[in-house]
Amino acid sequence: MDNHYKPSSIRWTHEQIKWILRWSEIIQSGRWPSDYKESGYVGGNKSHNQRAPYETPIQIWAELTKRIERTNQDGYFLQAVYSNDNRIAEMERIAKAFHMDINEVSDRVERALRYCTGWCRRWMKCSSCRVKDCPSRGKKKAYEYGSWRY
C-alpha cells in the first residue's frame, strides 16, 4: 500500500519527503504521480486546507531542492538513495564510491532527511520565514545543517 498525497497536503513530514523523492522524476518535470488530474487538485476540494502553501509540483520540488541543498553532500546521498528503487544497493554503491561504512551512509541520509522535515526551513528563524499558518508561530530557532542536532 502506498500513501498518496496531493500537492496541497504536503506538510514536509518524513514520509512525505521520502515519497516525493521516490517520484522525483515525475515531480521535477512538473507533473504529479497520481490519479489526480492536473485540473483535479488545483482549486479542488479545499475542505481541509484553506490555503495550501504549495500548490504545484514545481513549487514543491523547488522547496525540497532548497532544503536538500542546505544539507551539503548528505543531501546528495539522500536524493540518490530515495529516488532509487533499491535503496540498499544505492547505499552500498555510495559507501564504496566514498569509502564509507554503509552505516555511516545510512546515518547521513537519515540526518539530511530529518533536516528537511518540518513546516518551515530549519536554517531560518520562524519569525522571518513567513510561512502561512506556521504551527511554531515564530518560536522556532534557526539551525544550519552543520550545527543542527536531532
Ligand SMILES: [Zn+2]
Ligand atoms: Zn515557522
